[in-house]
Amino acid sequence: MHTPGATAATATHCPYCALQCGMNLRPEPGGAGVAVEERADFPVNRGALCGKGRTAPAVLSSRVRLTEPLVRTHAGRLEPATWEEALDTVAAGLARTARAHGPDAVGVFGGGGLTNEKAYALGKFARVALRTSQIDYNGRFCMSSAAAAHQKAFGLDRGLPFPLEDIPRTGCVILVGSNLAETMPPALRYLTELKANGGTLIVIDPRRTRTAEQADLHLAPRPGTDLALALGLLHLLVADGRTDEEFIAARTTGWEAARAAAMAHWPELVERITGVPVPALREAVGLFCAPDSAMVLTARGPEQQSKGTDTVGAWINLCLATGRAGRPLSGYGCLTGQGNGQGGREHGQKADQLPGYRKLTDPAARAHVAGVWGVDPDSLPGPGRSAYELLDALGTDVKSLLLMGSNPVVSAPRAAHIEDRIRSLDFLAVADVVLSETAALADVVLPVTQWAEETGTTTNLEGRVLLRRRALTPPPGVRSDLEVLHGLAARLGVEKGFPTDPEEVFDELRRASAGGPADYSGISYDRIQAEQGVFWPCPEGSPGTERLFLDRFATEDGRARFVPVTHRDAAEVPDADYPLLLTTGRVVAQYQSGAQTRRVDELNEAAPGPFVELHPRLAARLGAVDGSPLAVTSRRGRAVAPARITDAIRADTVFMPFHWPGEGRANTLTNPALDPTSRMPEFKVCAVRVEPA
Numbered sequence: 001m002h003t004p005g006a007t008a009a010t011a012t013h014c015p016y017c018a019l020q021c022g023m024n025l026r027p028e029p030g031g032a033g034v035a036v037e038e039r040a041d042f043p044v045n046r047g048a049l050c051g052k053g054r055t056a057p058a059v060l061s062s063r064v065r066l067t068e069p070l071v072r073t074h075a076g077r078l079e080p081a082t083w084e085e086a087l088d089t090v091a092a093g094l095a096r097t098a099r100a101h102g103p104d105a106v107g108v109f110g111g112g113g114l115t116n117e118k119a120y121a122l123g124k125f126a127r128v129a130l131r132t133s134q135i136d137y138n139g140r141f142c143m144s145s146a147a148a149a150h151q152k153a154f155g156l157d158r159g160l161p162f163p164l165e166d167i168p169r170t171g172c173v174i175l176v177g178s179n180l181a182e183t184m185p186p187a188l189r190y191l192t193e194l195k196a197n198g199g200t201l202i203v204i205d206p207r208r209t210r211t212a213e214q215a216d217l218h219l220a221p222r223p224g225t226d227l228a229l230a231l232g233l234l235h236l237l238v239a240d241g242r243t244d245e246e247f248i249a250a251r252t253t254g255w256e257a258a259r260a261a262a263m264a265h266w267p268e269l270v271e272r273i274t275g276v277p278v279p280a281l282r283e284a285v286g287l288f289c290a291p292d293s294a295m296v297l298t299a300r301g302p303e304q305q306s307k308g309t310d311t312v313g314a315w316i317n318l319c320l321a322t323g324r325a326g327r328p329l330s331g332y333g334c335l336t337g338q339g340n341g342q343g344g345r346e347h348g349q350k351a352d353q354l355p356g357y358r359k360l361t362d363p364a365a366r367a368h369v370a371g372v373w374g375v376d377p378d379s380l381p382g383p384g385r386s387a388y389e390l391l392d393a394l395g396t397d398v399k400s401l402l403l404m405g406s407n408p409v410v411s412a413p414r415a416a417h418i419e420d421r422i423r424s425l426d427f428l429a430v431a432d433v434v435l436s437e438t439a440a441l442a443d444v445v446l447p448v449t450q451w452a453e454e455t456g457t458t459t460n461l462e463g464r465v466l467l468r469r470r471a472l473t474p475p476p477g478v479r480s481d482l483e484v485l486h487g488l489a490a491r492l493g494v495e496k497g498f499p500t501d502p503e504e505v506f507d508e509l510r511r512a513s514a515g516g517p518a519d520y521s522g523i524s525y526d527r528i529q530a531e532q533g534v535f536w537p538c539p540e541g542s543p544g545t546e547r548l549f550l551d552r553f554a555t556e557d558g559r560a561r562f563v564p565v566t567h568r569d570a571a572e573v574p575d576a577d578y579p580l581l582l583t584t585g586r587v588v589a590q591y592q593s594g595a596q597t598r599r600v601d602e603l604n605e606a607a608p609g610p611f612v613e614l615h616p617r618l619a620a621r622l623g624a625v626d627g628s629p630l631a632v633t634s635r636r637g638r639a640v641a642p643a644r645i646t647d648a649i650r651a652d653t654v655f656m657p658f659h660w661p662g663e664g665r666a667n668t669l670t671n672p673a674l675d676p677t678s679r680m681p682e683f684k685v686c687a688v689r690v691e692p693a
């Protein structure tokens with residue numbers, strides 16, 4: 001591999017969201033770090049970066065960066081320790097629990113920001129070194145409903161089944177519950193180019209976001225009613241005779257049941273449920289059906305609901321009924337959120353999966369992966385708990401936890417309860433780059449290398465496998481996550497099978513994924529660099545697969561499956577005690593739990609803390625003015641943050657961003673009601689009361 005010279009720039013990718021923007025990192029004179037430079041040759045962002053990407057090097061040199069392991073003393077303080085002491089303590093803590101309570105009393109929690117190599121190694125570590133079934137990751141909170149709906153309808157889950165470059169060339173895009181302008185700003189150009197090319201944009205969001213302001217039509221449904229909205233649109237286009245019967249007959253199954261379900265949702269009923277007027281529904285159908293090609297793209301809005309899988313299924317049904325799937329420039333896609341949200345769900349850190357997106361319950365998959373790992377297939381544990389259920393079991397069934405790349409004290413739903421569960425653990429080890437709110441509760445904190453200090457692959461929202469490259473030497477005192485797993489496995493008696501070289505891990509991942517749905521066997525580091533990324537599935541000898549489903553869907557009979565779905569209420573609806581709806585989301589200057597971005601001065605100045613966004617009519621009723629403190633209370637707790645008054649939000653809804661801990665922690669309020677299929681918690685809607693604080 002190329003080794004950067006003293007002043008040569010290294011082509012790599014941003015550490016944050018799933019767009020995985022390309023950037024160059026150039027060493028600063030005197031070895032004082034790296035500077036971000038434009039990387040115009042990378043097609044996804046063509047040099048554009050948001051403020052998070054531009055300032056990412058600040059975390060590398062942050063004064064609060066961890067550079068030595070910490071071990072909690074008998075006095076209860078975290079004190080510096082050697083790596084030998086720290087790893088010995090972690091291995092002993094995990095082994096003690098397994099001996100006393102069995103291997104499933106040890107849990108592992110990963111993250112959607114971990115590289116493919118780390119996600120793979122973490123899954124293998126849990127199942128081979130710890131022999132526990134109790135592993136899941138925070139990506140469950142990100143895109144699991146879309147993944148489940150993809151699997152049901154198409155037999156395969158890749159966030160976007162087409163490259164981003166197709167978006168400007170389609171005729172109409174319905175964007176459901178995505179605020180691209182704030183979550184991944186460089187991607188907004190795909191929508192502006194769509195409009196410049198004569199295409200139309202429909203945005204569905206209870207808030208008139210900066211993205212919605214770009215739309216030809218903005219529909220603002222009541223939070224938690226996206227499913228009814230999709231059913232209403234399907235009802236209308238069936239009634240208007242705008243279905244593609246030839247496509248339905250040739251390439252799908254299950255239409256009659258899905259059609260019947262949609263016909264039970266007549267427009268006036270849908271208007272009552274969603275608050276979207278019938279004429280606006282009709283206008284949306286007209287815009288969607290007029291061109292020859294169209295797309296539906298969803299993000300967390302419809303997905304983070306206790307009926308997220310069915311909601312995404314309803315949008316897929318709309319695509320299938322109009323022949324807008326499995327055809328050029330048409331289809332359904334999910335805009336995955338976390339940096340490696342796509343790859344993170346393919347290589348085995350999910351509770352029910354083995355590498356290559358194989359099912360843990362499939363005997364052939366177990367035999368294949370066990371063969372690569374050199375273990376008996378019968379020794380591999382079965383599926384474990386999903387992310388929220390795992391966190392909820394801490395301190396009771398799961399007594400020790402190894403956590404990598406996540407900060408659930410801020411990011412988990414019902415966060416105060418989850419914080420209590422974490423505090424009740426017998427033993428907690430956290431690998432992180434800063435002392436996050438979760439790491440601060442640990443018995444051992446392991447300081448690890450960051451994105452620019454290590455090499456590894458990620459898979460962006462298009463299914464494009466990319467290479468992040470090491471651009472500078474990590475500070476003394478930190479180790480990579482792969483080195484941590486190597487050291488722990490050895491202490492647990494597994495001397496082989498946990499290499500520390502990422503390319504060696506990737507080579508094993510390729511073999512483990514061969515023949516699986518997410519087949520990486522034809523991908524190499526050299527190919528990724530030469531080709532600006534390679535799209536999976538990519539078996540040996542394949543050029544990769546940019547566009548999926550054009551000839552057949554990935555189901556047994558090659559046909560897409562309609563799934564009959566019907567509207568149901570959110571797990572909580574407003575009542576006399578909690579008369580308003582809360583929805584949560586992101587702001588442009590912060591990322592996820594803020595563990596990294598809250599350490600960057602420029603980002604903190606732009607977005608210093610949480611707020612409660614509310615409509616002027618509601619503000620007048622409460623006697624609130626801009627900046628006055630508001631208490632938001634749900635059945636799970638209370639959060640306090642200043643008011644931000646705007647007519648860009650429905651009057652029955654308040655919005656809070658979730659990047660901060662403390663009294664303004666939005667996830668104190670959120671509802672962990674789970675989707676029955678994906679086990680996604682209902683982050684996007686719960687009932688609250690709002691009062692002056």
Ligand code: SF4
Nearest residue numbers: 014016017021050053
């Ligand atoms: Fe990084 Fe996402 Fe911003 Fe691109 S859009 S610079 S990947 S955070």
